[in-house]
Amino acid sequence: AIEITSEYIKEKSGVNVYINSEMPIGAGLGTSAAISVATLAAYSYTLGHELNLNEIAKLGHAVELSVQGIASPMDTTITTFGGIIWLMPNIGFEQLNPTIEMPFILGYVKREESTAKMVKKIKELREKNEKIIEMIMSSIGVIAEEGKLAILKGDLEKLGLLMNINHGLLESLGVSTKLLNDMVYASRSAGALGAKLTGAGGGGCIIALSPNKKREISLAIRLVGGIPMEIQLSKEGLKKHNP
Incomplete structure (x- = not known):
């Protein structure tokens, strides 16, 4: 995440990253996407670069691809924007607003x-x-x-x-x-x-x-x-x- 973000913002610096999460790792809950998105956003912000959410989601997906070799942008998009989304590959996404509680x-x-x-x-x-x-x-x-x-x-x-x-x-x-x-x-x-x-x-x-x-x-x-x-x-x- 640090390397890919550094290349994007054309600036590099050493940092200490601390992660605190209540979610189990590797459980199909998108924790790797959450860590990728949070890390690159915090890193770029610390260096004075205010990336927009679309940039962050795109970079997060690039991080997932570099680690896994193949990855859907679903997790990084949801992590970045929140809520429920309808993902359309190579097109974009639509945020869905349910009319009732989803328990x-x-x-x-x-x-x-x-x-x-x-x-x-x-x-x-x-x-x-x-x-x-x-x-x-x-x-x-x-x-x-x-x-x-x-x-x-x-x-x-x-x-x-x-x-x-x-x-x-x-x-x-x-x-x-x-x-x-x-x-x-x-x-x-x-x-x-x-x-x-x-x-x-x-x-x-x-x-x-x-x-x-x-x-x-x-x-x-x-x-x-x-x-x-x-x-x-x-x-x-x-x-x-x-x-």
């Missing part, structure tokens, strides 16, 4: 595989089964479009159903694990409208839509070996704190 619970288990390994796994699977994988990817795209409409309409039941279908497709790609599946199915049995893995898979987190059964779902996740975390969606993205 989610996360379930966390230790990551078994890195994002880079999971991306490589899907790439190899795609090379061997191109037509089938293309159909699955296309279906995931349709689900995302339907999910956008469900969010805008406030249709939580439809959103939950789409989450369940999406998880099934992700499982068919081989990115889920037994522990993730255990949390997904336990959440649904406890009353979640929908539950799916989040992130690249290989362990990490699931996300469950839980308007009325938060306590039951949290207990169900814990009983199968996961750590439940109740979350609230925030419209706030990158924020500057003066020491």
Whole structure:
């Protein structure tokens, strides 16, 4: 992050970076994007460069690409701008404003595989089964479009159903694990409208839509070996704190 930002602002300086986070690392929650965005923004600001949010998001994505080799701009865009976004590759993004509360619970288990390994796994699977994988990817795209409409309409039941279908497709790609599946199915049995893995898979987190059964779902996740975390969606993205 420091090197890429230094090249962009054409200035370089040694710095000490301190990171304080409550989120588990490598859990499919975009923590690497958050660290990248916060680091480059703080570094550039310290050197007197007020980068705009679009510049910060673009640089953050460049950092993710340099580390992982392949990365979507989704995490760095959300981290920078906050809220819920609809990402259109090579075009831009649209911020979505749900009409009702979006109540989610996360379930966390230790990551078994890195994002880079999971991306490589899907790439190899795609090379061997191109037509089938293309159909699955296309279906995931349709689900995302339907999910956008469900969010805008406030249709939580439809959103939950789409989450369940999406998880099934992700499982068919081989990115889920037994522990993730255990949390997904336990959440649904406890009353979640929908539950799916989040992130690249290989362990990490699931996300469950839980308007009325938060306590039951949290207990169900814990009983199968996961750590439940109740979350609230925030419209706030990158924020500057003066020491």
